[in-house]
Each structure stands twice: as structure tokens, then as C-alpha cells.
Amino acid sequence: MWPYHPELLARPVPRYTSFPTAAEFSAAVGSVQQAGALADLRGDVSLYLHIPFCEEICWYCGCNTSRVNKAQRLATYLDALHREIALVGGRLRIGGEDGVRVRRIAFGGGSPNAISPLDFVRLVDALTVHMPLYDPVVSVELDPRTLTEDWATVLHCVGVTRASMGVQTFEPRLQAAIGRLQPDASIVRGTDMLRRAGVTSLNFDLMYGLPGQTDDDLAASLARSMELGADRIALFGYAHVPHLIPRQRRIAADDLPDQAARFRMAWNGWRQLTEAGYQPVGFDHFALPGDALAQAALSGRLHRNFQGFTEDAAPVLLGLGASAISAFPGVIVQNEKNSGRYRMLLSQDQLAGTLGVARTEEDRARGQIIEALLCRHEARLVGERMARMLPELVRFSELGLIETSGDMLRIRPDGLPYARTIAALFDPYRQESGRRFSSAV
Ligand code: SF4
Missing domain, CATH: 1.10.10.920 (Arc Repressor Mutant, subunit A)
Incomplete structure (x- = not known):
């Protein structure tokens, strides 16, 4: 067991998916700096597209997302995203030695499969038309509960090779406690569909520190994930911050494991996965030795960006969609978080950056x-x-x-x-x- 020093863990710390962190963002940086950074852009970049919709909202979730219950709101959001793809793509230097080259595209949210497979294809088409794509690796975050055969077909046709499913826990009692009911069969079905669709790197997101969760619960979920053949496992500690995320008020704080139990769970997870042959990646990811993420960790090529630990070495990440963050060497810019205001900015063909920080x-x-x-x-x-x-x-x-x-x-x-x-x-x-x-x- 790792030595336990609670006093060193007492102070909350950022996850450092960027530096400076989002806590340092201010309105002093926005679309003007975004425009300048886009004009200066050269070489490899990665894209991130934010789809802020889900069928149901899980009580623990800290993502910028909402229920996909109004067709009109979804349609206007996608319209704005199409406009942003064209607007940003139109500002990029294309071709030549120092032209921009998109090598990776990640769809996240929310749950990208909250939109229809056809809408997803239209987004990919728009990227093909407006962005300088160079045989990019495409990854998608998916909600297994709403994954359909149509979606699997589309993922195959688009050439998606990487996917991540939100699993969190296989234990029904814990699923009820966090407002995410998800039968084992839906994970099995989702895994099967994604493998048939050609996904070669499949990640499961899991959590420890859930209300009422025991060491045995966690061990069982990890064992089941390995049994289903997850190539990557991200094991996050549940962060209960209802003063920042009001939807978490529905989670019973009295049942949360204390810090010592969380610490033990993190250790148990680390030991179980590494003993089973997974390579530890950073402090909360694990990957099978043949996976690109494990290879990056082993060869010292691991990086950290807004999606967590990654083997992506691109120096620039362009975020598209409401609340998406773009990281340039000299500045970090976040798009308008409110999707109504985001849609309004794009309806006037304005860049959507409204917050950020200059990097000295x-x-x-x-x-x-x-x-x-x-x-x-x-x-x-x-x-x-x-x-x-x-x-x-x-x-x-x-x-x-x-x-x-x-x-x-x-x-x-x-x-x-x-x-x-x-x-x-x-x-x-x-x-x-x-x-x-x-x-x-
Ligand atoms: S499905 Fe994922 S993104 Fe949507 S509310 Fe649940 S945890 Fe959040």
C-alpha cells in the first residue's frame, strides 16, 4: 500500500489538464486573441468537438451538458457548430510546408451519440470540406445505453478506431445512488458493437469513491472491465462538489467513502490493474501493453490535455462547440459556455471565444x-x-x-x-x- 499522509491530500488541487488552469481564465482574453492565434497557426493540430447533450443527466456529472429533449435546440446547436467549423476552417493556413494539418479529431460531450447518426455524418462531412484533414485518428465518447446498430455502422464508415464508454460501475446499487442505471447487458452490447465497427482501442471510464461503494464493489467492476477486454481504463475518484455542480445535491453525501477509504480504493485499483498486466498511465489511467497510450507512457511520450492523458503530441488543440477550449502555445481560449449565447455568436459568424488566459x-x-x-x-x-x-x-x-x-x-x-x-x-x-x-x- 502507498504510504498515507492525509495532511498532504487535505488541500484540493487541480487536475492540471492545462496550465494555467481554467480557474485563471478571465474575460480579458477572448475572440480577438483567438483570431490572432488561428492566423498564426502552423503544422499539426488536433480538433475537439463538444456535443453538450445527453439522453439523461447523471447526478454526478460535471460536464457542460443538458438533456436532448428539444429537437429545435439540438438543430440550432448543430447549425452553430457547422458555422463554427466553416468559420475556423476558413481562417487556417492551408497547404504548403507550414500549412495546418489536422491529425486527430475527438468528439466528446455530453454524449456525442445523443445526436442522430446522420447528424454525426454531416459533422464529419463539414470537417472534411472545411478543415485540412491529414488521415486523422478519430475518437468518440459514447453512452452505451443509447448506442444503436445505426451508430455502429456510421462509426465504421467514418473510420472511428477509438472509443470511450462511460461505465463508472457495474454495481446496480451504486448506479442507483448516482443516477445512472446501466445494465451489464448494455455494456456487453456496446462493447460488441464497437468491436465489430472496427474500434481497436476501447476505453472504459470507471469511478471510485462513490456513495456506499465498497472495496469489493470496485474490484468487481475492474474485473468485469478486464473480462470485457477494455484496452484502456480511466479510474477517476468521484469529486463531490455540490457547491459547484448543483446536480450533485441528489447524491447522498453521508454515504461517501472518507478520504482514507478513497485512498485505499485508488491503491487497490492500481494494484489490481497492474497485477493483471495493465500499464499505469499517469496517475489515473491504465492501458494494455499493446495500446498506443501504454506505449507512450513506456517511452516517455505521454502528454496531458483537456481530455486527460494522451499520446497526442500536437502542440495545438482546437476546441469547437459551446464551452470547448482551444490551447495554443501563447494563449488558451474557451468558447462561450452558454449554448444560447454560443448559438447567437455563431449566427453572426463571430468567433465564440469569450474567456481565456495568455500564457507567459x-x-x-x-x-x-x-x-x-x-x-x-x-x-x-x-x-x-x-x-x-x-x-x-x-x-x-x-x-x-x-x-x-x-x-x-x-x-x-x-x-x-x-x-x-x-x-x-x-x-x-x-x-x-x-x-x-x-x-x-
Ligand atoms: S452520460 Fe456522461 S456526459 Fe452525459 S450526464 Fe452522464 S456522465 Fe455526464
Whole structure:
């Protein structure tokens, strides 16, 4: 078992899917900076398209999504997304040595399969027409409960090879406690359809720290996921923050495992999956050794972006859709979160960026250290940085969680559950952090 130091986990810390984090976004950055960054864009980029709809809303969910119960609202959203694809695509440098090349496309949400398969094909068509696609790898997040044969056919025709299903838990008692009823048979059916459709890398999202969840519940869900052949497993700790996510008020806080139980569950999950042959990826992902994510972790090519740990090395991520975030080297820009205002901006053919943060040289240097610590568990602290950080690192060093040699800082195996806490030492914005983030484990 990892050594348990509750005092090091007491302070909520970001998940660092970007640096600076979304907590630093302000209205000082928006469509003007977005336009400038798009005009300067060269080389490889990845696309992310946000579909903010689901058939039913799960009580724990922190995503920007809503029920797909009004056909008109769905149609106008997709219309706006089509306009944004054309608008952004029209601003990209196309062709030539320094032209933009889209190598990856990820559809997320929400649940992209809350829209019809035909609407999905239309979006892919629009991307083909307006974006410089270079044989991109396409991935889709899917809700297994609403996955149909028509969808599987379309995924096959589009050439989707990567998919992620929200599973969370196989235990019906826990599913009821988090408002996501999902029979085992729907996961089996979904897995089967996706494999037949040509998906070669299939991820299951699972959670620990659920209300009433026992160690045995978690072990059973992990075992079932492995039995069904998940290539990747993302094992997240449930973050109960009802003051930030009001829909979580429906979840009984009294039944939530305490921090010590969460810590034990994270360890149990890590041990069970690694003993079964999964490669740990970062601090909460696992992948079969043949999967591209495991290969990236093993060869030091792992990265972190808004979708979590990834083997995607593109320096730029373009986010399309309401609340989607675009990350450029010099600036991060988030699209308008409110889908009504997002639709309004696009109806006037305006870029939708309304929040963001400029990245200084120092931000980028710190961002690289944070990413290296989370992805590779080591970082080089050049110049005066090591000397400046030593007083803050000494406690972790005394506890055997890190080691330093020269300008290298390494997180030792016992320090893995504290990786986010250690990374946060390099985040100057966090010094006066309030309760805006999740528990560190
Ligand atoms: S299906 Fe996924 S995105 Fe939709 S509400 Fe549930 S967890 Fe959130």
C-alpha cells in the first residue's frame, strides 16, 4: 500500500489538464486573441468537438451538458457548430510546408451519440470540406445505453478506431445512488458493437469513491472491465462538489467513502490493474501493453490535455462547440459556455471565444514541469529553479515521496498518489486556492 499522509491530500488541487488552469481564465482574453492565434497557426493540430447533450443527466456529472429533449435546440446547436467549423476552417493556413494539418479529431460531450447518426455524418462531412484533414485518428465518447446498430455502422464508415464508454460501475446499487442505471447487458452490447465497427482501442471510464461503494464493489467492476477486454481504463475518484455542480445535491453525501477509504480504493485499483498486466498511465489511467497510450507512457511520450492523458503530441488543440477550449502555445481560449449565447455568436459568424488566459514564458516553463511530473513522474528544474523549490520539496523528500539529483526531481513510486499535490507546488496561482478543486486522491 502507498504510504498515507492525509495532511498532504487535505488541500484540493487541480487536475492540471492545462496550465494555467481554467480557474485563471478571465474575460480579458477572448475572440480577438483567438483570431490572432488561428492566423498564426502552423503544422499539426488536433480538433475537439463538444456535443453538450445527453439522453439523461447523471447526478454526478460535471460536464457542460443538458438533456436532448428539444429537437429545435439540438438543430440550432448543430447549425452553430457547422458555422463554427466553416468559420475556423476558413481562417487556417492551408497547404504548403507550414500549412495546418489536422491529425486527430475527438468528439466528446455530453454524449456525442445523443445526436442522430446522420447528424454525426454531416459533422464529419463539414470537417472534411472545411478543415485540412491529414488521415486523422478519430475518437468518440459514447453512452452505451443509447448506442444503436445505426451508430455502429456510421462509426465504421467514418473510420472511428477509438472509443470511450462511460461505465463508472457495474454495481446496480451504486448506479442507483448516482443516477445512472446501466445494465451489464448494455455494456456487453456496446462493447460488441464497437468491436465489430472496427474500434481497436476501447476505453472504459470507471469511478471510485462513490456513495456506499465498497472495496469489493470496485474490484468487481475492474474485473468485469478486464473480462470485457477494455484496452484502456480511466479510474477517476468521484469529486463531490455540490457547491459547484448543483446536480450533485441528489447524491447522498453521508454515504461517501472518507478520504482514507478513497485512498485505499485508488491503491487497490492500481494494484489490481497492474497485477493483471495493465500499464499505469499517469496517475489515473491504465492501458494494455499493446495500446498506443501504454506505449507512450513506456517511452516517455505521454502528454496531458483537456481530455486527460494522451499520446497526442500536437502542440495545438482546437476546441469547437459551446464551452470547448482551444490551447495554443501563447494563449488558451474557451468558447462561450452558454449554448444560447454560443448559438447567437455563431449566427453572426463571430468567433465564440469569450474567456481565456495568455500564457507567459514563465507559465509555459511551469506548465512543462507540471506536465512532466504528471506524465513521466520526473522533471528537470533548470537554472535557479531547483534551489528556489528546495524548501517546499523538503517535506516530500523526508517522507521518501520524491528524490532529487542535480537538477532532476523524481517522484518515487510511493509518491505517485501525491503527484498532483507535488505538481501544485509549481503553480503560483494555487497559493491562495479555495475549494474550487477536487480532492487530490
Ligand atoms: S452520460 Fe456522461 S456526459 Fe452525459 S450526464 Fe452522464 S456522465 Fe455526464
